[in-house]
Amino acid sequence: MSVEIRTARPAHDPLEPGPLILGKPTDQELNDELLSHVYAPRRGWILLFLVAAGGTSLLGLGVTVTFARGIGAWGNNVPVAWAFDIINFVWWIGIGHAGTLISAILLLFQQKWRTSINRFAEAMTLFAVMQAGIFPLIHLGRPWFAYWLFPYPSTLGVWPNFKSPLIWDVFAVSTYLTVSFLFWYLGLLPDLAALRDTSQGVWRRRVYGVFALGWRGSARAWRHYRIGYLLLAGLATPLVLSVHTIVSFDFAVSQVPGWHTTIFPPYFVAGAVFSGFAMVLTLIIPARRLLRIERVVTLRHLENMAKVLLVTGLMVSYGYVMEHFIAWYSGNPYEFAVFFKTRWQGPYAPVFWLMMSCNVLLPNIFWFKKARTSLVVLWIASLLINVGMWSERFVIIVTSLHRDFLPSSWAMYAPTWVDWSILFGTLSFFSLLFLLFLRYVPAVAVTEVKELRHELAAHGAAAGHDAVGVPLAEEESNA
Amino acid sequence: MSHAAATSRSFVLAEFDGPEPLFAAARGVRAAGHTRLDAHMPYPVHGADEALGLGHSRVPLIALVGGLGGVATAYLMAWWMNAVDYRINVAGRPFNALPAFVPIMFELGVLFASLAIFLGCILLFGLPRLHHPVFEVEAFRSASVDKFWLSVETAGEPGPIAQQLREAGANVVEVVEGEP
Numbered sequence: 001m002s003v004e005i006r007t008a009r010p011a012h013d014p015l016e017p018g019p020l021i022l023g024k025p026t027d028q029e030l031n032d033e034l035l036s037h038v039y040a041p042r043r044g045w046i047l048l049f050l051v052a053a054g055g056t057s058l059l060g061l062g063v064t065v066t067f068a069r070g071i072g073a074w075g076n077n078v079p080v081a082w083a084f085d086i087i088n089f090v091w092w093i094g095i096g097h098a099g100t101l102i103s104a105i106l107l108l109f110q111q112k113w114r115t116s117i118n119r120f121a122e123a124m125t126l127f128a129v130m131q132a133g134i135f136p137l138i139h140l141g142r143p144w145f146a147y148w149l150f151p152y153p154s155t156l157g158v159w160p161n162f163k164s165p166l167i168w169d170v171f172a173v174s175t176y177l178t179v180s181f182l183f184w185y186l187g188l189l190p191d192l193a194a195l196r197d198t199s200q201g202v203w204r205r206r207v208y209g210v211f212a213l214g215w216r217g218s219a220r221a222w223r224h225y226r227i228g229y230l231l232l233a234g235l236a237t238p239l240v241l242s243v244h245t246i247v248s249f250d251f252a253v254s255q256v257p258g259w260h261t262t263i264f265p266p267y268f269v270a271g272a273v274f275s276g277f278a279m280v281l282t283l284i285i286p287a288r289r290l291l292r293i294e295r296v297v298t299l300r301h302l303e304n305m306a307k308v309l310l311v312t313g314l315m316v317s318y319g320y321v322m323e324h325f326i327a328w329y330s331g332n333p334y335e336f337a338v339f340f341k342t343r344w345q346g347p348y349a350p351v352f353w354l355m356m357s358c359n360v361l362l363p364n365i366f367w368f369k370k371a372r373t374s375l376v377v378l379w380i381a382s383l384l385i386n387v388g389m390w391s392e393r394f395v396i397i398v399t400s401l402h403r404d405f406l407p408s409s410w411a412m413y414a415p416t417w418v419d420w421s422i423l424f425g426t427l428s429f430f431s432l433l434f435l436l437f438l439r440y441v442p443a444v445a446v447t448e449v450k451e452l453r454h455e456l457a458a459h460g461a462a463a464g465h466d467a468v469g470v471p472l473a474e475e476e477s478n479a
Numbered sequence: 480m481s482h483a484a485a486t487s488r489s490f491v492l493a494e495f496d497g498p499e500p501l502f503a504a505a506r507g508v509r510a511a512g513h514t515r516l517d518a519h520m521p522y523p524v525h526g527a528d529e530a531l532g533l534g535h536s537r538v539p540l541i542a543l544v545g546g547l548g549g550v551a552t553a554y555l556m557a558w559w560m561n562a563v564d565y566r567i568n569v570a571g572r573p574f575n576a577l578p579a580f581v582p583i584m585f586e587l588g589v590l591f592a593s594l595a596i597f598l599g600c601i602l603l604f605g606l607p608r609l610h611h612p613v614f615e616v617e618a619f620r621s622a623s624v625d626k627f628w629l630s631v632e633t634a635g636e637p638g639p640i641a642q643q644l645r646e647a648g649a650n651v652v653e654v655v656e657g658e659p
Binding site: 027163168171179185190215231447 | 518520521523533542557560569583594614620622
């Protein structure tokens with residue numbers, strides 16, 4: 001006669017964070033699971049790809065019309081000489097910032113939850129910066145002279161003016177794109193080697209083999225790799241702060257009411273991270289289902305991102321409050337008019353109040369765990385925050401320009417269909433690049449997840465809040 | 480697998496399930512007088528440098544040189560272009576305006592340092608090199624998935640090393656020849 005002995009399971013600690021990796025996969029299982037989306041396309045991928053490709057043709061159309069007919073095809077006018085082009089530029093650059101924050105800053109802070117989302121976020125950065133780069137180029141009017149932006153010895157005998165934030169922008173954005181790419185590619189090397197070694201078919205092995213450059217996982221290479229990767233993270237961290245700071249200088253050094261303010265650099269950086277995290281959530285919530293990577297992108301990851309949204313949302317709110325305070329405190333009638341009359345009550349007031357609702361009110365739902373852990377709430381909120389941050393750039397640029405110092409030069413601005421088709425075209429192009437990435441490149445840094453699993457297994461309970469988590473212990477006791 | 484008198488270099492490759500047995504085997508082989516060792520691992524593991532007797536990485540120095548080079552390049556460029564060769568008077572500000580040059584000095588410093596790190600790493604890795612003798616072994620594919628491989632390079636007879644690694648608990652031991 002056997003006696004069944006039941007041991008009491010320890011009560012679940014509500015403060016204990018959720019697991020970073022569900023279950024207890026082996027390295028081989030992680031490898032197969034996380035690379036399987038590269039071995040064979042997921043159902044629905046081709047449909048999404050076709051939709052994105054169709055949308056990208058809008059970009060082609062908009063850009064062609066712009067080149068053929070000139071900037072006059074857009075709604076821009078005088079005084080609103082900067083409109084959709086700069087709004088979209090700032091918005092896309094800002095979205096990129098979360099990728100670098102996740103991959104570099106969280107690495108330096110040893111936040112282990114970054115591991116399964118960093119590759120994803122870095123790809124988002126690259127593609128977002130590419131979209132951003134399109135706008136200043138097509139806004140040049142004569143984009144075939146874009147190389148004039150760079151200092152090269154020309155027969156014209158002139159050099160760029162290095163005291164201008166516009167030329168700082170050229171260096172900041174091109175450096176940002178280059179460094180993001182190097183960081184991404186260095187991290188990708190071991191995963192490309194894994195693809196070379198595990199893909200089926202000679203051609204796949206050859207192509208991944210070429211991109212892996214012959215990586216052998218040699219200890220001699222890892223020794224340099226680790227320090228090189230860490231140093232790149234250390235460089236990318238101040239770089240990402242500098243990029244949106246310099247973008248904000250484009251506005252802050254001018255005297256236009258509503259732009260001429262010293263809070264712009266930190267407020268732009270916070271807004272960039274805010275919108276970027278929203279975009280990561282927008283992308284990763286459907287993608288983790290499509291790629292079936294819920295095992296390594298858990299609710300804990302999503303909840304942490306929601307917390308970042310809350311914090312950066314509060315920083316952005318502080319920026320709004322400070323702008324208004326300084327406009328009042330400065331005693332400058334033009335500043336006062338822009339902030340308290342034009343923006344609150346002017347013709348574009350609905351955009352302003354949309355911005356306030358999405359960026360100031362909405363993030364406060366993330367004080368509640370229920371909101372932070374509900375996929376539907378997170379996804380809808382992330383979309384609205386993207387809308388809110390786009391509205392913010394609209395408010396900053398259009399409301400400030402359309403009514404400046406002289407009432408005789410006031411004018412209204414309305415985008416044309418060309419403006420809209422370029423905006424939706426870049427959204428589609430971004431999606432297209434992202435879908436290609438999800439199809440051909442490991443979307444999760446497999447090597448780093450294996451390393452994390454190894455670390456968590458080695459340190460076990462001692463890893464405390466970074467432990468694999470409660471469900472693992474439960475599974476073990478069931479086994 | 481044993482080969483007759485090796486003409487070029489031989490690589491004795493041994494697969495282990497985890498890093499610890501690999502490090503133990505590496506120490507054993509080093510104690511036997513072989514110094515040209517390498518480990519091939521799917522992810523970096525602490526202790527490999529000590530077990531294989533590898534020194535410090537020079538990447539930080541390369542990064543420093545690259546970064547300082549970028550800062551200097553940016554300053555000299557801005558100074559020569561705006562203060563010497565083509566002076567632009569912006570509201571009476573100095574032509575040689577260091578504070579206004581800082582953003583580009585910072586950006587180029589980061590850019591040059593990052594390029595130096597990336598290219599320096601690739602050179603130190605010995606890449607790009609699409610073929611290497613270790614790729615002759617089909618089982619070596621596991622080195623990027625979940626297994627840990629020790630590679631001992633020798634000009635002499637590989638047999639005793641292979642035997643030693645088998646005794647150290649290797650799953651698979653293979654010998655290949657080729658240029659290191």
